[in-house]
Amino acid sequence: MERTLIIIKPDGVQRGLVGEIIRRFEQRGLRIVGMKFMQVSRELAEQHYAIHREKPFFGSLVDYITSSPVVVMALEGTNAVQNARNTIGATRPSEATPGSIRGDFALEIGRNLVHGSDSVENGAAEIALWFKPEELIAWERHTDRWIFE
Numbered sequence: 001m002e003r004t005l006i007i008i009k010p011d012g013v014q015r016g017l018v019g020e021i022i023r024r025f026e027q028r029g030l031r032i033v034g035m036k037f038m039q040v041s042r043e044l045a046e047q048h049y050a051i052h053r054e055k056p057f058f059g060s061l062v063d064y065i066t067s068s069p070v071v072v073m074a075l076e077g078t079n080a081v082q083n084a085r086n087t088i089g090a091t092r093p094s095e096a097t098p099g100s101i102r103g104d105f106a107l108e109i110g111r112n113l114v115h116g117s118d119s120v121e122n123g124a125a126e127i128a129l130w131f132k133p134e135e136l137i138a139w140e141r142h143t144d145r146w147i148f149e
């Protein structure tokens with residue numbers, strides 16, 4: 001089943017939105033297969049955002065994600081990548097639909113609360129970067145057959 005990596009960024013943790021954000025993914029039907037609370041090293045942040053290395057905002061992106069602890073999750077489900085991104089909302093909160101996480105809780109691109117993988121391949125690569133294999137748990141949820149067809 002498809003997987004995606006979600007990060008509740010430092011602003012989400014500092015603002016006490018961890019429960020609210022997890023609730024939205026759970027409510028959507030995505031199944032948690034990994035989750036941890038951690039302080040991100042600069043090395044990991046630079047690897048995670050390697051694709052943006054040449055962008056002018058790269059330094060502030062790394063400063064932001066390493067500024068305070070984050071919650072990292074691996075989520076699984078039907079079209080997990082796209083469905084999670086829809087729940088998160090557009091990168092620029094000004095363009096995010098009300099009802100999405102960014103559309104309901106964020107105003108600025110540099111304080112947009114959540115990361116979600118942008119493709120199935122990147123989802124798998126990001127989960128491998130952030131989690132050790134033994135930190136991912138394959139399990140059966142009693143509600144699965146009422147959520148997955």
Ligand code: DAT
Nearest residue numbers: 052057061090091109110112114115116118
């Ligand atoms: P997303 O987080 O929606 O996947 P992205 O991968 O294009 O967006 O960029 C990663 C993060 O970098 C994004 O959450 C916020 C920041 N960012 C992107 N474009 C930016 C820009 N033009 N100016 C400032 N920050 C930007």
Ligand code: MG
Nearest residue numbers: 115116117118
């Ligand atoms: Mg991205």
